Amino acid sequence: MHHIPTARRPRALDDVPGWFQPVDQDLFGVLIEATGPEPGDLAEMGCYLGQSAILMGRHLGPGDVLTVCDLFGDETHGSYSRRGTLAYYRKRLTRDAFEANYLAFHEELPRIVHGRTVELAEELAAKSCRFVHIDASHQYEDVSGDIDIARRALRPHGIVALDDYRTEHVPGVAAAVWEAVFTKGLRPVCVSPAKLYATWGDPGPFQRALRGWAAERTDRTVGEDTIDGGTVLRIAPSKLPPPRGARRVAQELLPPVVLRAVSKALP
Template structure:
């Protein structure tokens, strides 16, 4: 996506926002964000690229909840990326203005933006204040360790953290940091997909029970079970293939409508909600 002032255009659908946020994970974000909404809690995203996952998270922010997004947005004056190749990539593709343009195509108000390295968040976000955190910033081992340690402090005990690229062969540092946190820091996996791990510092079994029920009502979603050091971890995958990748799972009617609202611009979402109101 070009970031020049004359070429930026607003996307009309989530699929038009560049990024690697797969349909299965889009649906799971909705599941976990609803499951943790029984009482207020803040949302946090570490690393957002051009806002694809941010847009979905923003649809689940409740009244009085704070949604914070932290990213360098290609600005080296706020710190440095761990690898020059990472910096070169983001300098060509990412800017704060491009992110804001995409997000405002679906929402009327921006989240709170922290343009800095994610290691500043430990001093900015209150302890035990967040119910859902998405970690997708630096993919270097040392940086991911810091991000997970921050998450453990700011996430309330029954909150959920989503960790990107835990098994990508090009980002082994992420996997090392994630599994180290499982075996030595008390992080407990709820489930994994081909792209993300979802974990908590609480007992994962209640979430796993509800997740099995949700998956049972979701076509094209397959659930397997693994034991990791004696603890259950669910493994979810999509059986559908569309344009070289999994299609968005088809939940029951009400869930599908909620997901539709997650990926439509505000003007369309308002029309959908009006149509659903009792007459």
């Protein structure tokens, strides 16, 4: 096992820099486990400093492999982002930083492909994966290709998680995602504020797992929509009551354990 200086070791997932929201942390866990007990690998396209990869690593079964692919700020492998972001990634994102963060939570590193995600077309065996996270390039052509790679790599009832599917500064991602839904057979399972989760199999079992999970939570809301005849769940953090009369509303709506925590924060 690699040695990491104690002073720099992150102690919790939120200590690792990134944009991996708590609701998506929940959804990763629920959906990966819902892929079933059979062995199956996990893959991530674009891992930044390791937040989501660390969580994915917690759901590996015996014999499962986690493969992560990233440029790690190295332009020599090709440019993914617009010029304005390249300097930021070169400064903050290094392979050493990713490895140190990952090893703070796991004894062994995942399989690392240091390069463009197109290399995964050869690196991931067909139908070998049960979960693939796409969060690499924001360019339409790249994301469309990444989706094609995920489709080939996923087993029939696997899940693909697609980041930035509705973010205004990266319209190419949305174009590739919805193209896959309407022309490549991709079937949405649910959406969060940041990610769309989908399958080329049956969304029903995954949606039942999500409803069961949400029934035990007071901090998540579940809505439902229909797209082209198919059900899509909307999952987001629940919102606290407004400040005016908040204590009275909380007393009426919240269970005791949650009420005690909320009451401490109310005037």
